[in-house]
Amino acid sequence: MGCKKLFLLKLIMMFLFIGSCKKSRQKVEITSDSFKKQNVSIKEGLVISKENGEFKAYKTKEVIEVDGVGKESIWGNVPWYEMNYKWMGETVDSSDYLGKFKLAWDNKHLYILVEVIDDYLNETLTNGKDNYWKGDYVEVFIDEDKSGGDHKFNHQAFAYHVSTEGHAIDKSTTKETIFLDDNVKVERTRVGSKYLWEMAIKLYDSTFDENSKYNIPVKIFNNKLIGFSIAYGDNDGNNRRENFMGSKKYHGNNNDDGYINSDVFGSILFVEE
Ligand SMILES: [Ca+2]
Numbered sequence: 168m169g170c171k172k173l174f175l176l177k178l179i180m181m182f183l184f185i186g187s188c189k190k191s192r193q194k195v196e197i198t199s200d201s202f203k204k205q206n207v208s209i210k211e212g213l214v215i216s217k218e219n220g221e222f223k224a225y226k227t228k229e230v231i232e233v234d235g236v237g238k239e240s241i242w243g244n245v246p247w248y249e250m251n252y253k254w255m256g257e258t259v260d261s262s263d264y265l266g267k268f269k270l271a272w273d274n275k276h277l278y279i280l281v282e283v284i285d286d287y288l289n290e291t292l293t294n295g296k297d298n299y300w301k302g303d304y305v306e307v308f309i310d311e312d313k314s315g316g317d318h319k320f321n322h323q324a325f326a327y328h329v330s331t332e333g334h335a336i337d338k339s340t341t342k343e344t345i346f347l348d349d350n351v352k353v354e355r356t357r358v359g360s361k362y363l364w365e366m367a368i369k370l371y372d373s374t375f376d377e378n379s380k381y382n383i384p385v386k387i388f389n390n391k392l393i394g395f396s397i398a399y400g401d402n403d404g405n406n407r408r409e410n411f412m413g414s415k416k417y418h419g420n421n422n423d424d425g426y427i428n429s430d431v432f433g434s435i436l437f438v439e440e
């Protein structure tokens with residue numbers, strides 16, 4: 168074989184090798200969401216983004232203590248998901264805002280661990296109850312039966328504005344701003360500009376009555392599917408929501424339909440393994 172032919176052969180083999188490396192890397196990234204089945208260990212620093220906002224929550228065998236500390240083993244065993252799609256505001260750098268979350272469940276609760284880097288924490292209710300959406304907060308959108316549809320002043324779906332003060336704020340059927348604190352338990356811890364919010368959320372169907380103390384939560388089970396999105400409203404002391412960053416690429420008109428229309432939510436599939 169002449170030198171030229173040998174060189175060409177080597178070149179072809181090199182391209183084939185690079186191609187196969189790329190493929191195997193892609194495979195790890197795609198399968199990392201179903202890490203347990205694939206027995207793929209979670210890579211340090213891996214955060215999965217889901218343009219369509221469709222996530223999985225894994226069942227915890229251990230009781231989760233809502234204390235803002237992710238010490239429970241499930242939190243070490245499930246992947247981080249991104250909540251960095253820009254819904255509103257200017258592009259931010261990672262010291263101003265960067266967010267990710269994990270999901271888990273048992274029969275009574277959806278658990279969420281949210282880690283947010285925020286350079287300035289502006290308490291949610293600084294400007295009063297009716298400006299709750301202007302302060303820093305985590306917004307959790309839940310549509311228990313994934314029916315979709317309008318939910319602005321009804322409870323077929325919820326847009327919980329989880330406040331820095333520990334409240335879960337939404338609108339009532341009479342268009343008032345109300346606290347639904349029994350529905351969402353939250354604790355937050357801080358290390359520097361990194362905040363960890365741990366939440367336990369009860370799911371309710373459309374029969375939820377905001378004036379009753381006797382609402383019965385819906386039981387969660389394997390393979391149940393709900394409507395879900397999560398976002399962070401970032402105010403850095405300028406008296407307004409400077410950024411709104413979410414878990415799904417698009418969230419309706421101006422990415423601001425979530426508090427009105429549950430059609431735009433992504434989803435959670437509850438799985439055991
Ligand atoms: Ca905990």
Ligand SMILES: [Ca+2]
Pocket residue numbers: 262263264285286287401402403
């Ligand atoms: Ca910020």
Ligand SMILES: [Ca+2]
Pocket residue numbers: 310311312313314315323324373
């Ligand atoms: Ca619904």
Ligand SMILES: [Ca+2]
Pocket residue numbers: 285286287288289303401402403404
């Ligand atoms: Ca802030």
